[in-house]
Amino acid sequence: MDKPYVIGIDVGGTNTVVGVVDKRGQILKSGSIKTGKHSQVENYLDELSGLIEDLVTGATVKKEQIKGIGAGTPNGNYFTGSIEFAPNLPWKGVIPFAQLLEDKVGIPVALTNDANAAAIGEMTYGAARGMKDFIVITLGTGVGSGIVVNGQLVYGHDGFAGELGHVIMRRHNGRLCGCGRTGCLEAYTSATGMARTAREYLDLRPEDKTRLRDIPAEDISSKDVFDAAMDGDEMAKEIFKFTGEMLGEAFADFIAFSSPEAIILFGGLSKAGDLIMNPIRTSMEKNLLPIFQNKVKLMFSDLKESDAAVLGASALGWEVKS
Amino acid sequence: MDKPYVIGIDVGGTNTVVGVVDKRGQILKSGSIKTGKHSQVENYLDELSGLIEDLVTGATVKKEQIKGIGAGTPNGNYFTGSIEFAPNLPWKGVIPFAQLLEDKVGIPVALTNDANAAAIGEMTYGAARGMKDFIVITLGTGVGSGIVVNGQLVYGHDGFAGELGHVIMRRHNGRLCGCGRTGCLEAYTSATGMARTAREYLDLRPEDKTRLRDIPAEDISSKDVFDAAMDGDEMAKEIFKFTGEMLGEAFADFIAFSSPEAIILFGGLSKAGDLIMNPIRTSMEKNLLPIFQNKVKLMFSDLKESDAAVLGASALGWEVKS
Numbered sequence: 001m002d003k004p005y006v007i008g009i010d011v012g013g014t015n016t017v018v019g020v021v022d023k024r025g026q027i028l029k030s031g032s033i034k035t036g037k038h039s040q041v042e043n044y045l046d047e048l049s050g051l052i053e054d055l056v057t058g059a060t061v062k063k064e065q066i067k068g069i070g071a072g073t074p075n076g077n078y079f080t081g082s083i084e085f086a087p088n089l090p091w092k093g094v095i096p097f098a099q100l101l102e103d104k105v106g107i108p109v110a111l112t113n114d115a116n117a118a119a120i121g122e123m124t125y126g127a128a129r130g131m132k133d134f135i136v137i138t139l140g141t142g143v144g145s146g147i148v149v150n151g152q153l154v155y156g157h158d159g160f161a162g163e164l165g166h167v168i169m170r171r172h173n174g175r176l177c178g179c180g181r182t183g184c185l186e187a188y189t190s191a192t193g194m195a196r197t198a199r200e201y202l203d204l205r206p207e208d209k210t211r212l213r214d215i216p217a218e219d220i221s222s223k224d225v226f227d228a229a230m231d232g233d234e235m236a237k238e239i240f241k242f243t244g245e246m247l248g249e250a251f252a253d254f255i256a257f258s259s260p261e262a263i264i265l266f267g268g269l270s271k272a273g274d275l276i277m278n279p280i281r282t283s284m285e286k287n288l289l290p291i292f293q294n295k296v297k298l299m300f301s302d303l304k305e306s307d308a309a310v311l312g313a314s315a316l317g318w319e320v321k322s
Numbered sequence: 323m324d325k326p327y328v329i330g331i332d333v334g335g336t337n338t339v340v341g342v343v344d345k346r347g348q349i350l351k352s353g354s355i356k357t358g359k360h361s362q363v364e365n366y367l368d369e370l371s372g373l374i375e376d377l378v379t380g381a382t383v384k385k386e387q388i389k390g391i392g393a394g395t396p397n398g399n400y401f402t403g404s405i406e407f408a409p410n411l412p413w414k415g416v417i418p419f420a421q422l423l424e425d426k427v428g429i430p431v432a433l434t435n436d437a438n439a440a441a442i443g444e445m446t447y448g449a450a451r452g453m454k455d456f457i458v459i460t461l462g463t464g465v466g467s468g469i470v471v472n473g474q475l476v477y478g479h480d481g482f483a484g485e486l487g488h489v490i491m492r493r494h495n496g497r498l499c500g501c502g503r504t505g506c507l508e509a510y511t512s513a514t515g516m517a518r519t520a521r522e523y524l525d526l527r528p529e530d531k532t533r534l535r536d537i538p539a540e541d542i543s544s545k546d547v548f549d550a551a552m553d554g555d556e557m558a559k560e561i562f563k564f565t566g567e568m569l570g571e572a573f574a575d576f577i578a579f580s581s582p583e584a585i586i587l588f589g590g591l592s593k594a595g596d597l598i599m600n601p602i603r604t605s606m607e608k609n610l611l612p613i614f615q616n617k618v619k620l621m622f623s624d625l626k627e628s629d630a631a632v633l634g635a636s637a638l639g640w641e642v643k644s
Contacts, residue, residue, distance in 0.1 A: 131479075132479065133478050133479040133483075147579070147580075149471050149472070149474075149476050149478075150471070150472070150474050150476070152471075152472050154471050154472070154579075154580055154581075155581070156455055156471075156580055156581020156582065157453075157454065157455040157581055157582060157583035158581055158617065159581075160581050160613050160614065161455075161579065161580050161581035162579070162581075163578040163579075163581075163611055163613075163614075164578060164579065166578050166611050167575040167578050167579075168571065168574070168575060168609070169493075170493075171491075171492070171571065179611055179612070180612070181609070181611070249490070249493065252490070253489040253490060253575075254579070256484075256485040256486060256488050256489050257469070257476075257483065257484070257485075257486065257489075257576070257579050257580075258469075258476055258478050258483050258579075259476075259477070259478020259479055259480055259481075259482050259483035259484075259485075260478065260479060261479035287490070287503070289485055289488050289501055289503070290501070290502070291482050291485075292482065292485075295480065
């Protein structure tokens with residue numbers, strides 16, 4: 001039977017979103033459950049497979065018409081199909097997620113991490129259509145990456161390649177990162193990293209006027225910095241400049257590695273538009289080896305934000321072996 | 323006709339070495355000419371094609387039995403077959419080397435840069451046989467790299483990927499690099515970078531005893547540092563430690579990118595054995611994200627040094643389209 005549909009699952013720390021997707025990247029039907037509701041993964045998977053059955057029925061699609069299920073999960077390993085030691089999920093250790101779900105719903109399941117799913121989504125439906133070499137950088141609570149070389153996702157020998165949020169940008173006196181090391185890109189350029197930058201700036205420049213000072217320091221978020229910058233607040237604009245400059249420095253090194261046609265920004269921070277893109281572009285070009293200058297495209301994801309994670313995961317469904 | 327032979331050409335700044343190679347990586351016949359003798363590339367190619375004819379005859383091989391010619395050259399671009407703006411060669415601008423040579427000898431020619439040729443050589447005949455994800459780092463006058471992902475060389479969208487000698491290791495007050503930027507890995511860990519480290523140490527520690535002080539500072543080479551370290555000279559050993567530690571830091575970032583099964587050291591400095599490998603290993607493991615610790619192999623090339631460049635280039639000959 002022809003199999004013109006896939007299912008995408010985006011497993012987030014809070015919500016798990018599921019969509020039934022057709023070949024053109026249209027989401028026919030979607031729904032969600034709370035990821036953290038079940039402390040036992042078995043119970044979670046029962047609820048998840050119930051949702052999948054409902055959505056398939058609701059989309060008036062037959063189960064036999066579904067090519068595969070793709071899931072993007074924190075710490076998802078493509079090679080093993082397992083979620084391995086994900087700090088933000090309720091289930092500890094190694095969870096053979098793909099196999100467990102496949103056993104329940106009878107459709108083959110492939111799994112990878114969120115950032116790799118985003119890269120596959122960009123290649124299949126988004127800004128990277130037709131490209132064979134590009135990098136997706138996800139800017140959110142953390143900083144992730146999905147790398148494509150010769151038209152293929154880079155998984156590495158163990159499935160864990162593409163941890164570009166954890167290259168070292170400041171080798172001495174760098175900020176402590178959630179990974180336990182210091183100076184990682186993520187510690188500066190994630191949403192939480194930007195909020196830390198704001199607190200540092202407020203401490204170091206007590207005489208500078210800024211409306212960020214009206215917010216209790218521990219409550220400042222990257223959203224507050226964004227709102228202030230959009231209103232012309234100088235310190236807030238400098239925080240975006242600092243963040244973008246460091247991303248540009250990092251991108252110049254990434255380009256020396258794989259010489260991609262484009263670097264695509266995805267996720268929360270990328271909503272800041274020129275506020276973040278202009279300093280990235282200036283800093284990246286300034287830091288590039290001459291042979292790479294003025295030829296790497298910098299772009300935002302053009303997938304509709306609310307759908308992007310599910311679409312990205314669903315694209316992996318086309319690749320499953322059935 | 324069966325084509326069980328290839329020809330490898332290693333174009334260096336001083337010598338061009340040519341070898342006729344069989345399927346097992348045996349060099350049946352080899353010879354060389356001076357690269358810098360001819361200011362016109364046409365004259366150089368006349369001499370080169372003459373040498374190729376002689377070697378083929380000398381090896382009692384028929385031209386029709388040769389699958390292809392592979393050349394490793396400075397600034398060689400695999401996609402275009404050209405040598406592009408190579409600073410150490412007498413011919414300026416863009417030289418369509420592969421096409422020019424193919425027109426002269428009537429055998430298809432493929433070309434890439436020296437470090438990529440080394441990586442293909444390791445994959446075909448050397449330490450990386452059977453591996454699909456690895457990185458070769460060439461440590462010589464400069465620092466180069468050849469990266470393999472999913473069993474394929476990473477060329478990037480323009481053929482220039484793999485410039486890992488030019489990732490930035492010191493972002494502030496870094497050493498000036500030959501590329502015009504500051505703080506590049508190559509400025510510290512190439513043979514010339516090591517000699518600079520020696521001169522810095524001698525300046526900064528005037529009271530330290532070391533036999534490196536017996537050599538005029540401007541004449542110190544990495545070989546002098548190696549000889550002194552082998553004799554137990556403390557400062558010389560520290561210079562190797564400094565160099566190895568920086569390589570280890572860089573390797574940890576490379577692993578976060580492509581999660582290779584192995585990193586293979588190739589070229590002059592790699593002859594230093596444990597002197598360089600021990601500090602690399604310690605520093606690399608210390609700087610790795612936990613998920614990558616204790617699983618990436620660090621190895622030296624096991625290709626016979628004098629043959630390695632020609633063998634690496636020759637391996638590209640198997641890939642030419644004829």
